[in-house]
Amino acid sequence: MEGLPVSQILKRAAEKAGFSRTRYEENKVPTTISNIVLFVLFSDVRNSFNVSSLLLKRFREENKGSKYFILCSWPGNEALFPYVDEYWELNTEILKDTNHLRSIYNAADCFRNRHDVIIGSQRVLNTFFEEVLDGSVLESYWHNGFTSEFKGRYKNIKRFLPSISSSNVMGPGFNSKISMHDKKIFLYPAMYLQYWKNGKYQPQLISKKFWEALIGRFLDEGFLPVIYHNFYTHDVSPEFLDKCLYLNNLGLFEVLSAMRSTGCVLDVFTGISRLAIAARCPFVSLQERVAFNLIKDYEIDDLCGSGVPKEYLYIFPSICEEINKSLWNSNLLNAIISRVDALMADLNRDNWPSTLESYEIVPYETVRRLNRKKLGTKFIKIPKC
Known part of the structure; x- marks a missing residue:
């Protein structure tokens, strides 16, 4: 050389x-x-x-x-x-x-x-x-x-957040379809969900039928699902055709812009809510409470996501498995729609954090104190098979 x-x-x-x-x-x-x-x-x-x-x-x-x-x-x-x-x-x-x-x-x-x-x-x-x-x-x-x-x-702690481009980077087709719907939800139909096992997250294959049920329910409720497809997701386009808006194999430069334009991200045990924080976009996250506490996700929320509207639904990811399909409509999907509707009811874009790039000291004192009595476990019950 x-x-x-x-x-x-x-x-x-x-x-x-x-x-x-x-x-x-x-x-x-x-x-x-x-x-x-x-x-x-x-x-x-x-x-x-x-x-x-x-x-x-x-x-x-x-x-x-x-x-x-x-x-x-x-x-x-x-x-x-x-x-x-x-x-x-x-x-x-x-x-x-x-x-x-x-x-x-x-x-x-x-x-x-x-x-x-x-x-x-x-x-x-x-x-x-x-x-x-x-x-x-x-x-x-x-x-x-x-x-x-x-x-x-x-x-001290310094926090970096990237600049987020306007939706113009997505092209006129994206903006046109987004503008036609009052209610939009950004979804990432991952093939694997992250289960908390043995002190760390581990991937668990999940049926495409779960995502079909979830997307179908959002459509029934009048939402436009914005679907992010990449190598890690199920392809749900054959089932829903033009009923959804699809983002196929885009880089995060475009994905973060699309999140912000959509206005609400649903994280189903994948961690994609962290990208919602990067986009300064509201999100609802399904999470195991034990994992949330042990990996201190609340630190990330408070240091990086201050001012980002957010809701958590603490449940076990096993409820998303096909064996528990009978619980989806009667229990899980109702809870998800309820949380999303509650979050969106109070949203005001004028109050969302700026999309400009930032790099600044953030005081650790802003991180909430973990009160284990207040964080009592509330899970959706799954009957034994």
Whole structure:
């Protein structure tokens, strides 16, 4: 590799490791490899947001401020990380196999990813660069919330939120259909829901029939479902045709704009409500209360989602399984519609947080104190089979 320009080395390294260089400025590329640090991040959507908003920008500025910083991550996620010098995503050969991509996503473990593809890519990168990092370097600062080491090192918390574009980026067809409906709901019909097991989230395959029942109910109630399809979702378009508005394989730059324009996001055990916070968009989230408390999701709500209208419905995700189909209409779907209607009844867009990019100190004192007596468990009952 001696004698090659650094830009050529970057191109070759990306290709060998299975990445595509999707965002960079050639005139900012350094002249020596030793000035480059790569960070590999293939966590789930919840932890990708946490890293984007609360950890990586700070880490980069205060630990690697003199280095050219390259982030290797999911396709389309660069909107969460505009502050890195260069962004690489998995290349199109891997993207062609959605089953392969899903298996990589399901191998995410907090800030790490233990899939062979990601481990192999890191090994290749190590042959090109002196410094290749992954999410493990952040674990001393974050373990189900901020650690004492983070608070001791950084003294304060800085929160980053990206700029959100207007719905014009979605094109006239999107705006025209959105404007025709008073009630809209943003849905992400994931093939897997996140179950809390053995102290962490684990993916559980869920039937497409659940999403068909949920979307059908929203249609019956006069909503326009805005459906976000990607490699991790069921394709529900054959069942509903033009009754819904579909967003197919878009990057987060467009997805966040669509969320904000839709005006309400429903998170069904996927963590997509964290993207709603990034979009400063109201949301209703189905969540296990034990998980919510243990991973301190309330920290994220208070530090990053202050001013964002939100509602939680605390239930067990197993109620979404087909074996409990008899409970969907009589119990679960009624509860979801009720929460969404209650949230939307009081919405006033003039009071929503600004969509401008922000990076500012947020006092930890704003985080609510967890009162376990008040957070008593209220679950929808599921009969034994």
